[in-house]
Amino acid sequence: MLKQLQLAFDAVIYHQDNTLLTALIDDKLNIKPSTALKIYRNNTMGALLCALFDVYPICSHLLGKNYFKQLAIQHINKTPSNTNNLDNYGENFSTTIFDLSKKHKELLALPYLQNLVDFEWLLNKCYYVSNSKTFNVTDFSRLTDIQQATCQLELAEDVFLLDCQYDIYSIWQAFKKSEEIKIKKQQQYLIIYKEEFNTTVVVISNNDYNLILATKEHTLTELIPFLQNTNFTLNDLICKRWITGFTHVN
Amino acid sequence: MRTLNDLKNNAGVGLRIQHIQDILRHEIDGLWFEILADNWLSSDLNDYYLALISERYPITIHGVGLSLGSPQALDFDYLKSIKNLMKRGNAIAYSEHICFAQLPNDHFAHDLLPLPYCKKVLQHLVQRINQVQDYLGHQILLENVSSYLSYKHSEMTEAEFIGQLVQKSGCGLLLDINNLYVNQVNLGSSAEQTIKHMHPDWVQEIHLAGFETHTNFLIDAHNNPVCEQVWTLYQLAIAHLGNKATLIEWDNDIPSWNILLAERNKAQNILQKMDYQMPALSKVSVC
Numbered sequence: 001m002l003k004q005l006q007l008a009f010d011a012v013i014y015h016q017d018n019t020l021l022t023a024l025i026d027d028k029l030n031i032k033p034s035t036a037l038k039i040y041r042n043n044t045m046g047a048l049l050c051a052l053f054d055v056y057p058i059c060s061h062l063l064g065k066n067y068f069k070q071l072a073i074q075h076i077n078k079t080p081s082n083t084n085n086l087d088n089y090g091e092n093f094s095t096t097i098f099d100l101s102k103k104h105k106e107l108l109a110l111p112y113l114q115n116l117v118d119f120e121w122l123l124n125k126c127y128y129v130s131n132s133k134t135f136n137v138t139d140f141s142r143l144t145d146i147q148q149a150t151c152q153l154e155l156a157e158d159v160f161l162l163d164c165q166y167d168i169y170s171i172w173q174a175f176k177k178s179e180e181i182k183i184k185k186q187q188q189y190l191i192i193y194k195e196e197f198n199t200t201v202v203v204i205s206n207n208d209y210n211l212i213l214a215t216k217e218h219t220l221t222e223l224i225p226f227l228q229n230t231n232f233t234l235n236d237l238i239c240k241r242w243i244t245g246f247t248h249v250n
Numbered sequence: 251m252r253t254l255n256d257l258k259n260n261a262g263v264g265l266r267i268q269h270i271q272d273i274l275r276h277e278i279d280g281l282w283f284e285i286l287a288d289n290w291l292s293s294d295l296n297d298y299y300l301a302l303i304s305e306r307y308p309i310t311i312h313g314v315g316l317s318l319g320s321p322q323a324l325d326f327d328y329l330k331s332i333k334n335l336m337k338r339g340n341a342i343a344y345s346e347h348i349c350f351a352q353l354p355n356d357h358f359a360h361d362l363l364p365l366p367y368c369k370k371v372l373q374h375l376v377q378r379i380n381q382v383q384d385y386l387g388h389q390i391l392l393e394n395v396s397s398y399l400s401y402k403h404s405e406m407t408e409a410e411f412i413g414q415l416v417q418k419s420g421c422g423l424l425l426d427i428n429n430l431y432v433n434q435v436n437l438g439s440s441a442e443q444t445i446k447h448m449h450p451d452w453v454q455e456i457h458l459a460g461f462e463t464h465t466n467f468l469i470d471a472h473n474n475p476v477c478e479q480v481w482t483l484y485q486l487a488i489a490h491l492g493n494k495a496t497l498i499e500w501d502n503d504i505p506s507w508n509i510l511l512a513e514r515n516k517a518q519n520i521l522q523k524m525d526y527q528m529p530a531l532s533k534v535s536v537c
Contacts, residue, residue: 047360
């Protein structure tokens, strides 16, 4: 019975199909069945819309509330929530934008949008990640030379990298200061991380980006070529708490 | 260890980040806070705020994400995070809803969907509540939900269902008087009769909230002050059940701290007024 009820509500909420649930409910109330089901559909839609507006404030500002709402509704219809935590909803919004831009010419005129959507998602993700780890220098110093050479460093859970084709950093700054937003095409590499409780964004060089990215995939010895012409040493990355751990094979 | 019974003469409010500076400015006697668990499960900043508040005031935790009525297996990762949150906030109690929110294919409604009042559902819920209480190691409270529909195959009234649920599972009841009133208007049930059906030992906490008025129905939007009819029902409930820890929920179009506090103070005054006049039953009419 509960499975049948779940299917009926899923049909109402995510597929605009009232048939199953209408057959299960009393039709002699003050409130008409069609109205009741519309309320449930609107409640879910409202919660998810609100979540998307919260995650993507710069996009909604640039697109205008109504246009953004239409995109968000299409995203919700295509991507029902599969998380019980609303803070985690909206991850694939950039895929929806990409798919819709094939059909809607006006979106093609906003080529920066996908970078911006990716950026805002990472800001949101960073805010909710908890990271209390710090690099344990004592444990690291106990490794043998061979273990150190072959160990792999771990990026902090609240560190995210973004490779953009537009000056997203300036858009973010202008939005925060309520200034006019200017869109500039420019290759940009960003690191997004948390400093105390604040989500912080820093523009880094291509070499810095490649170094930080490489820490996820290479051993310490393999990182040596990536350290050339960078603004950071590995020690800097540890002091900034961008690297908070290491793994090694015994 | 404090219990909800220790707060029976006190009114509290739902904790909102935007009020924290005001809350910390003046200590208020008897105040307590409920946090909506799902908004506080992650983020270091939230943990910091939670520590600031829980050092000064009692905290309870209210969840919307457990989906007790779903047929799927319970989400123990979620329960683990609730357990951790209770520890971090030194929480007195944890409450959830008599509803389901999870849908097939791992979809979620982000809403409190009503359950049919029948024996099979009762049995399912009792089993799940026991699992949760065993895992957490203490009693939980369950809240009655507002509804915009009733099921053809319900076998008992909401009051009978709740009564059996509490007695068979050993959980406590969080009686939401606004939800009873919304259901009275929407479904034609009697809020007053439901309250009278409740045994004083079952109810450990009361919720009050405001709704949104439409032509033929009410939406439980928590975006307005508590209406007069609900205040009247609240006084009836207190007369029947005795004083109970009472909370004002205001989750949308959130007002300033002073407005919220004034609303809370109305409940506090009712709790303090030991020689109140019991209102005539006929005063409880539909808006």
